[in-house]
Amino acid sequence: MDAAIQQRLDEFIARKGLRRTGQRELIARAVFSKDEHFTAEELYDRVKRTSPDVSRATVYRTLSLLVEADLLREIDLGENQTTYDPNFHDKPSHNHLVCIDCGQVVEFEDSHIDLLNDCVTRRLGFKPVRQTLVIEANCEQLRQKGRCPNLIASRLSGKRLRKKR
Ligand SMILES: [Zn+2]
Ligand SMILES: [Zn+2]
Secondary structure, eight states: OOOHHHHHHHHHHHHHTTTOHHHHHHHHHHTSSSOBBBBBHHHHHHHHHHTOOHHHHHHHHHHHHHTTTTSSSEEOOOSSEEEEEETTTTTTTTTTEETTOOOOOOEEOHHHHHHHHHHHHTTTTTTOOOOOEEEEOOOHHHHSSSSSSSHHHHHHTTOOEEEEE
């Protein structure tokens, strides 16, 4: 886990008057050890594999805490479930492109989008605090080959699938 993230988490925990606990540390490390997006259940499954005594409730509580500390962001990738994104600390205004076929998520940053959001927000008399854009799209494989190899991979790995439209 990044030293800057660790420091911010420690400060937040101290400010809230909470104790540092081994389980919370362990969950936080699992969250920030990868740059993958995940659901609470996916994280619980991942943590449980190495630490079977961690409870689901502790995982959910720690996720709320990390969100409150603004280290972790809840995002909506259009699947009727909350996805957690650990990458906003490093890339504060990154955006997501989601393949509507296989659910593959691609992150990108673009200064033009930032500028546009900034202009629109200010014109309406506000000041932007956080911004992120989700683009639903077809992946190149699907367009070129008529099927997406990721679709099979995501099925095999048991990853959730997006509905076709
Ligand atoms: Zn992201
Ligand atoms: Zn795809």
